[in-house]
Amino acid sequence: MSIEHVPPAPGWHRSGRTRGPAGFLSRHRARRAQRDYETSVVAFAHALRGEFREACTGLHICHYVQVAAGITVRTPRVGEVRPGPPLRFTVELLPGQEPGDFTAKQNGPRLAHTLGGHGLRVEPLAGRWVRLVVLQHDPLRDGFGLPSLTVPTGAEAVILGRTEDGITLGHAIADPAHLGVQGQNGSGKSAFCYGLLSQLAAAPDVLVTGSDITGLLLGRAWDDTIHRPHQVTGTHDLAAHAVLLEDLVAEMDRRLTAIPPRQDKIEPTAETPTVLAVLEEFPGLLRAADALPKPKRGEGIPVGDRIRTAVVRLLSEGRKAAFRVLMLAQRFEATAVGGGYARDQFALRLSFRVPADSLEMLHGTDARPLGQEHANADPGVAYLSGLGRDCERIRVPYLGDYAEYCDRIATHGRRAES
Ligand SMILES: Nc1ncnc2c1ncn2[C@@H]1O[C@H](COP(=O)(O)OP(=O)(O)OP(=O)(O)O)[C@@H](O)[C@H]1O
Structure with a gap:
């Protein structure tokens, strides 16, 4: 059984006011509707407490206490209930419990299914209290479009994607992390980068440079922008x-020697922008470079090695x-x-659809349980490590087609000032 709360009649408001004409009858109806609503919320909260208690017992998110009459089960206490949608309620953790216990080991979706939802988000509150939000939809299944927006500076976060618990994740390119992105053909890598780069294209303190053997991500699309001369x-x-x-590398060395005293890093400005070096299909570039004829001894270094x-x-x-x-x-491999x-230098790692062994190769053994499932992920669904969060799957935004x-x-691409 799952629980459901029937919303009040149209025109009714929690305050007791109606949108209809004033008068004794309408005031009477409003008061009655309010009473009915309050009764229904109390009944709903009561039903929810029962379901939640059973679900916690079933998932062992509980304490077993020995009393004179035998063993009794204690489950986290439910406080305030808001029927929503989305349904949200506060819960007091038992001693020794952590907010993550509600989502560990598939507990999140299981609890949510019992309560009639799809997923569960846990928001820590004060002390031992947390708020549980029961999500109605699968954020990974529901695609989301990327509006035509740009960040005014590289210090502002661009949208990376939406997590399974419905949170939108951002990342500022000025934050000290290299990005590694892997995925099979057609898994959504390029579309993700279209979204990322288009959000950064206007920032005066970001330069989008790099190497792209396909010539689609960089190159012609960037003609007439200030970035284009720095792309091959x-x-x-x-x-x-x-x-x-x-x-x-020469510019990097110049910057490193020019770091002002009492500072250990360059603060990006319009004059010294964050340089985003995009390496599209990098293994392909290395393969092609390694296939070139090797220079004779003493006649230079092979292009691939350079x-x-x-x-x-x-x-x-x-x-x-x-x-x-951004590789x-x-x-x-x-x-x-x-x-x-x-x-090992990539602090932020994203894997679109890849075989299970590739997933583990980039994200470590934490990713193993999701390997089989992620090997069949839809385009635009990625596994993410980094940002100081546990590894998780996200749905990246989709800006549309290549045009x-x-x-x-x-x-939006930044142009040279005339
Ligand atoms: N975030 C997304 N949401 C919905 N659909 C997507 C998303 N990303 C990609 N797609 C769909 O998947 C198709 C393939 O995506 P994309 O070209 O980015 O894959 P790819 O990994 O770069 O492949 P390749 O290595 O061949 O370039 C797109 O044409 C689009 O239809």
């Missing part, structure tokens, strides 16, 4: 990718110089992304 695309001149990355060295330096030393790397790959050391991305960059 295509496979016709692979050495140009190495040159760009080496130039970025790219690897530059990227490892950006990853390991770039954070303090306001350099951020995309179908699979974050150490050899494919410049080594295990390079892979929409081009339009947004053309509209």
Whole structure:
């Protein structure tokens, strides 16, 4: 059985006022409707307490207490109940319990299903009290569009996605984290990056630079913007990718030596922007560069090695110089992304649909239980580690088709001041 609260009749308000014409009869009806409503809320709260208690017992979110008559079960006490939607109620944790106990080990969806919802969000309140919010929909299943918005500065958070408990997550590119994104063909990596870059395109203290052998994420869409001269695309001149990355390393070194006294990092400004180095399909770039004829001994360094060295330096030393790397790959295998050391530098990691072993490779053993399920994830559903949160699945926003991305960059992309 699940519980349901029937909302009051249209025109009625909790305050007791109605929207109808004034007069004795309507006041009488309003008072009666209010009484009915209050009675229904009390009955609903009573039913909810019973269901919640049973669910907690079933899931062992309870204490077993030995009394003279045998063993009795104590469950967290329910306080205020608001029928919603969404249904929310406060709960006092038992000694030794944590807010996370309600969502650990699949407890969240199980509790929510008992209470007639889809998922559960836990919001810590004061002391031992928490608020439980029963979500009606599956936030991962419901896509959400990305409005045409941009951030005014890299210090402001761009929208990353929506969690299973319905919270919208953001991330400021000025925060010291490199981003690693993996996913099979068609899993939604590019669409995610279209959304991310379009939100950053106008910020005066962000420069979107990088290498893109496909020429779709960077390149033509950015023509006429201030970012475009700092982007290299295509496979016709692979050495140009190495040159760009080496130039970025030189700029990083210049910044590191110019850090003002008593500071240990560069504060991004319009003159010294956060440099977002996008590496679209990086393993593909390395493969293509490694396939070039090797220079003879003493005649220079192979292009692939130059790219690897530059990227490892950006990853390991770039954070303090306001350099951020956004690397995309179908699979974050150490050899494919410049080594295990390079892979370890990504503080923020997102996996779109990938086989279970790839998921574990990037996110560690914590991700193992979700491996099979995530291997069949819909496009736009990603597994996320980082941001100081537990690993979780999110639905990333969808801006629309590629033409929409081009339009947004053309509209918002920062231009040189004339
Ligand atoms: N967030 C999303 N919400 C809904 N649908 C999405 C989302 N992201 C992607 N899609 C759908 O999935 C399709 C493939 O997405 P996308 O091109 O971004 O995948 P990809 O991982 O970049 O693949 P490839 O490696 O081939 O470029 C899109 O055309 C779109 O229809």
